[in-house]
Amino acid sequence: MVLKVNNSTVKRIQKAIREEGFHGWLFCNFRHRDRLSDEILNIPHGLTNSRYWFYFVPATGEPSALVHAIEADHLDSLPGKKHTYVSRQDLLQFFNLFSGKYFAAHYSENLSAVSFLDAGMHAVLSGAGIKLVSAENLIQRFKGLLNEEGIASHERAADALYGIVEKVWGFACSSFTDKKTIYEGDLRQIIEDEFVRLDMTRDHPPLAAAGVNSGNPHYDFSGCGREIQHGDIIQLDLWARENSPTAMYADISWAGIFDAMAGPKEEKIFGDLAEAREKVFEFIDLSFFNGSSAVSPAAITGAQVDAFCRSLLIEKGYENAIKHRTGHGIDTEVHGSGANIDSVEFPDTRLLLEGSCFSLEPGLYFPGYGFRTEVDVYIQGNRPHISGRGSVKQGRQFKLLHC
Secondary structure, eight states: OOOOOOHHHHHHHHHHHHHHTOSEEEEEESTTOOHHHHHHHTOOTTSOOSSOEEEEEESSSOOEEEEEGGGTTTTTTSSSEEEEEOSHHHHHHHHGGGTTOEEEESOOSSOGGGOOOOHHHHHHHHHTTOEEEEOHHHHHHHHSBOOHHHHHHHHHHHHHHHHHHHHHHHHHHHHHHTTOOOBHHHHHHHHHHHHHHTTEEOSSOOEEEEGGGGGOTTOOOSTTOOBOOTTOEEEEEEEEEESSTTOOOEEEEEEEESSSSOOHHHHHHHHHHHHHHHHHHHHHHHHHHOTTSSSOTTSOBHHHHHHHHHHHHHHTTOGGGOOSOSBOBOSSSSSOSSOOBOSSSSOOOOBOOTTBEEEEOOEEEETTEEEEOBEEEEEETTEEEESOOSSTTTTOOOSOBOO
């Protein structure tokens, strides 16, 4: 079944186009390579896609669909005028209608997550005179910004995750006190059971890493995992959303030590990490508050935030312990379509906008162990807010947890 895309969806697309100052937004697909085009236009993955289709949405006016004659009904669910092609000449003749126009397409030199247009078709479109620009900003405006309902959904998910962490750590501490043998799998199972109880969903099992495994940001295991030893660092990373297609994710990380107290070295490292996280939040807050400053509310990017966080950690001598970016966009996907807090891996120069939601998760990793502390932030009322209502410091770990 092909879901109808109504005119309100097209109007949202056109609003994003006008905000970015382009002539239009080009969607196209071949063999369902572009999941974003399919998702935005509600094209089911099971639909045969053996020939390219194209959907040109102008900033104003009626969209134009181009489909191959043997798959002529494939875009009937979309508003606008439909055209068919058989030959390469037909294709090029249609493209000439848009010659000289600036159309955004799904490619990016920096952001692999939004780059689907292959080099060959890019060359064909450009050769027809269409001036292609990256759609990365449009994708953020259309899909990566949370409205009030989305923020409320995100907040509920965040509150649930903090409650789960409290339950997991309570189990770990009671096991430590009772000298009971526990495994990483025991902690992960509590998280998974809570997701079921709270009717939440996730795209991948959560992280529960102990000892040397805490130094692997994407650690995974089967079965019981590692037995947790006295003095082990325990890293928890969990993300989930309410069980609804329109619900928003939350994503948090907490760290602790399976001991009565942390050593001074570990406490200092984690303290430096938490301090950097706090200063990064303050940097964002001041950037939005001080409209006359060098970094204004209309000009702070994910790359700028990441660069600032890295500078803080490098200043304290941790340059070789940084393995990943400071954060990522969050929406209906845990790694969402909005601006990432990244200046090194996939440099993201997109602006933080009203409705942006993203993680702040600086991490430091050493031989034998590692730490990450993660909170989520969203922009509402032209100011940043840390997710998780309640006390002022809810969701902001300042010291290593201990038993």
